[in-house]
Amino acid sequence: MTSEFDRSKKLDTLANWAEAQGITIESCEIRAGSNGAGLYATRDVAAGDNLVTVPYHKVLSRDTVVEYAQTHEFLRSLLLRDAAGAPISEAELTGVSDKDVLTRFFISEILTNRRGDASNNNWAAWVESLPALREMNLPIAWDRQDIEDLAGTSIYDATLSKINFLKFRYKRFFESIEVRNLIKEYVTTGPAPKLRTESDVELAFKDWVLIESWISSRSLEVFYRDQRELCLGLVPVVDMANHDSVHSNAKYELDFDGKVVSLVSTTTIAANTEVLIDYGEDKGAGEFVFSYGFIPATFNDAVVANFIIPDLLGDEEESEGAGPADESDELTVLRAKDKMFGTVPRLLRVKADGTWTSDYLSFLALPAGEFSFGGSDGTEVEFRGASVGALRAGGAQAVAENDAAVMERAASMADSLVVDVLRPELEQDAAPVPSTGGAGVAGRLAELERLLLAKIKTSGAR
Ligand SMILES: C[S@@+](CC[C@H](N)C(=O)[O-])C[C@H]1O[C@@H](n2cnc3c(N)ncnc32)[C@H](O)[C@@H]1O
Known part of the structure; x- marks a missing residue:
């Protein structure tokens, strides 16, 4: 005013x-x-x-x-x-x-x-x-x-x-x-x-x-x-x-x-x-x-970052017939799980100690054969008795934490996401920016998040 x-x-x-x-x-x-x-x-x-x-x-x-x-x-x-x-x-x-x-x-x-x-x-x-x-x-x-x-x-x-x-x-x-x-x-x-x-x-x-x-x-x-x-x-x-x-x-x-x-x-x-x-x-x-318009001067890397996971699975039509049959089968299953997950944001939360969590990736890693139909009218998708809603809000991650095979699959997806997608995307946008206004803060954020991603350990660290 x-x-x-x-x-x-x-x-x-x-x-x-x-x-x-x-x-x-x-x-x-x-x-x-x-x-x-x-x-x-x-x-x-x-x-x-x-x-x-x-x-x-x-x-x-x-x-x-x-x-x-x-x-x-x-x-x-x-x-x-x-x-x-x-x-x-x-x-x-x-x-x-x-x-x-x-x-x-x-x-x-x-x-x-x-x-x-x-x-x-x-x-x-x-x-x-x-x-x-x-x-x-x-x-x-x-x-x-x-x-x-x-x-x-x-x-x-x-x-x-x-x-x-x-x-x-x-x-x-x-x-x-x-x-x-x-x-x-x-x-x-x-x-x-x-x-x-x-x-x-x-x-x-x-x-x-x-x-x-x-x-x-x-x-x-x-x-x-x-x-x-x-x-x-x-x-x-x-x-x-x-x-x-x-x-x-x-x-x-x-x-x-x-x-x-x-x-x-x-x-x-x-x-x-x-x-x-x-x-x-x-x-x-x-x-x-996002909330305050500045980055504390004391930050040496981001403390935690919620990266929105871009579309990893591509378009159904485009990739049809591409690659060996078993690969595209796996892709079909992943796409079906992605659809089930719904329209909520797909997040990968990375912390400064190099650990990460992601309900979305854990959900994709759940064994397809164990999904069943439940709920009062038998139309709700469930996994080991948990609804998709519960899996989306912490449930999928909890399953992964207690199931080494699920964790291993989720971890390998997280690794390739960080190595192949997020880090290169940040590198690409890391061009020097003027140190005033929004662009300066954006450049500093990108730098801190790049450092954070560089820390992420391979093989399923959480
Ligand atoms: C609760 S207000 C504090 C009072 C504010 N400085 C003012 O002029 O009204 C929060 C805002 O203060 C500024 N701020 C607070 N701490 C800061 C810091 N350590 N570095 C830069 N700006 C800061 C940011 O603009 C932030 O959005």
Whole structure:
């Protein structure tokens, strides 16, 4: 929402806003730094000290948005809609996902800002302090050319699918004439509308991507207000903490009974040192790029990578008659298993210690003769009593782990996949790339994943 230039001014007002809203900031302050905004200790801090304490009513979650909508008619009229923009009842709101609830909140905030309405808005100072799209640098906001530099890495397909999904959801919601009119009316009748172009009376796709980037890079798991169950939440001020797994000196804590989310120091922190948290111990470089738009400087290779397995089996017609009869028989069986596996992504998960797992490859390696028909109507395919659904979600791998023959076949497929397909694909895309923007991050990711693949051991390591 804000340009990079005026963001530092907004950060100054954020602290005052936080105090007025009952958020406590102790021994630290929000400052612009080399990784965007961050939190810095203002004096020496002991381990276990509270740095930031945010009451539940200032944690942006489903509960707070629904409550806020009670006094904000425009937000309420956006919330009470299905994914196609059609009106729904209060009772049907439970069918709208947490993520969609947060998205509608941000749409309302962006448009309220555009109509020049600063009155009665309890969240404006925080929303206005959030980074611009370019600062976050998530692949969903990259140019097409930069996205192509991700080809061969574990997140190329995921990035394209996410963009398509976002476009689909965006179009579906805003294809509703009623929603478009509602927005136009709201923006144009504001006290000081900021209308520079025709499209300012709409919510642009780039705003939708901006909202997605805010949610992806800043959300945490928090408790619902009345249930000890986790939901998606954004926690103002705590969301200013940057990541460092090696030098992390703080963590966030949930206190369900006290109804607060806190940022607490885990070590002593010297004055002027940045307060850093660990965004996730077992996240891989790909996941960091995908969700946060950067790769931690401390990564020497990817920690873990989920490579999407390309089509290994080719087209039925094309290869018919090719090769010896027994080979094509085997291919036919593999194709039948591939079909059974369904349309879910086929993944090879490789870890830094060189081990790998893959339900898909394990599934392909299961002995064909042991598949049978089960289920209540006898039409469901089963393997040793397990359904295909269970095999897809960990079951196939578990079979391989307990069956040396299955493991051996799966391992040989994994080896040739890594050696013949994934590694060469990465090598090919390893051309030097400029070190700025998306392409620089993509090049670094490819390099880390190449190192990771180079580590994979042959003969069925897991
Ligand atoms: C939860 S926010 C932290 C506050 C953020 N720096 C800001 O300006 O609002 C997460 C985002 O901060 C940035 N970030 C956090 N840790 C980083 C790091 N170690 N290196 C580079 N960027 C980092 C990334 O843009 C990431 O998506």
